[in-house]
Amino acid sequence: MAITKTSENDKIEIVSKWNIQVRSATIIKEDGVELTRSFHRKVLKPGTLKGGDGSDKDDLVATDISGEDADVQAICNAAWTDQVKTDYTAFLVTNKPA
Numbered sequence: 001m002a003i004t005k006t007s008e009n010d011k012i013e014i015v016s017k018w019n020i021q022v023r024s025a026t027i028i029k030e031d032g033v034e035l036t037r038s039f040h041r042k043v044l045k046p047g048t049l050k051g052g053d054g055s056d057k058d059d060l061v062a063t064d065i066s067g068e069d070a071d072v073q074a075i076c077n078a079a080w081t082d083q084v085k086t087d088y089t090a091f092l093v094t095n096k097p098a
Contacts, residue, residue: 004029009069010039014079018088020044022072044068046080046088049096060089 011023021043028036047060062085065076 002031009071012072012075014075015043018046018080018084020072020076020079022068044072044076046085049089049092058089058093060085060092 005026005028007024007026009022010025011021013021013023015021021041023039023041026038026040027034044063044065047062050057050059050061063076065073068076
C-alpha cells in the first residue's frame with residue numbers, strides 16, 4: 001500500500017486586468033487511486049508602491065515571482081505589460097489611504 005501526496009497548479013487565471021489567481025491542488029492517492037483533493041488559492045499582483053518619503057514614493061516595486069513555478073512566471077510576465085503596470089500603479093496611487 002503506497003500513499004502519495006502531490007501538489008500541482010490546476011488553475012491560473014487573470015482577474016481584474018492585473019491580478020493573477022493561482023489555485024493549487026494537493027492530491028493524496030493510495031495505490032494510484034485518488035482519496036482526497038484539497039485546494040489553496042493565492043493572488044499575485046504586479047507590485048506595491050515604494051512608499052518612501054521622497055519623490056519616488058509612488059514608484060512600483062515589482063513583485064518577486066522567482067519562487068513561482070515556471071507556468072505561473074510565464075503568465076505573469078505575459079500579463080503584466082508595461083501598460084498594465086502603469087495602470088496598476090495609477091490605481092494604487094488613486095486608492096491609497098490618506
